[in-house]
Amino acid sequence: MVNAMSASYICADCDYAFVPEEAGDDPRCPKCSRTEAVEPADDSALQSDIWRQWLVVFALLFIAGIAYVVFG
Ligand SMILES: [Zn+2]
Numbered sequence: 001m002v003n004a005m006s007a008s009y010i011c012a013d014c015d016y017a018f019v020p021e022e023a024g025d026d027p028r029c030p031k032c033s034r035t036e037a038v039e040p041a042d043d044s045a046l047q048s049d050i051w052r053q054w055l056v057v058f059a060l061l062f063i064a065g066i067a068y069v070v071f072g
Contacts, residue, residue, distance in 0.1 A: 013037035 010017045011029035014037075020027035026035045 008041040009038050010041040011038050017041055 008017055008019045009027045009029075011031065011034065013034050014029065014032045016029060016031045018027075018030055027038050028035050029038050
């Protein structure tokens, strides 16, 4: 379960993880003051989402490959 009160973010620019004072759409990195490099650090859920997307991509490629072999 994700605790919305302690949503942490990580800055891709300086690798600094932090919890913003006020939860907004555009949390600012306290180190380098950037907003565009800041991403939600909600780790496990995000990771599994990425893996699911890659699984879908691979499944589609696999099916396309079979279709190419069978029908091509
Ligand atoms: Zn930063």
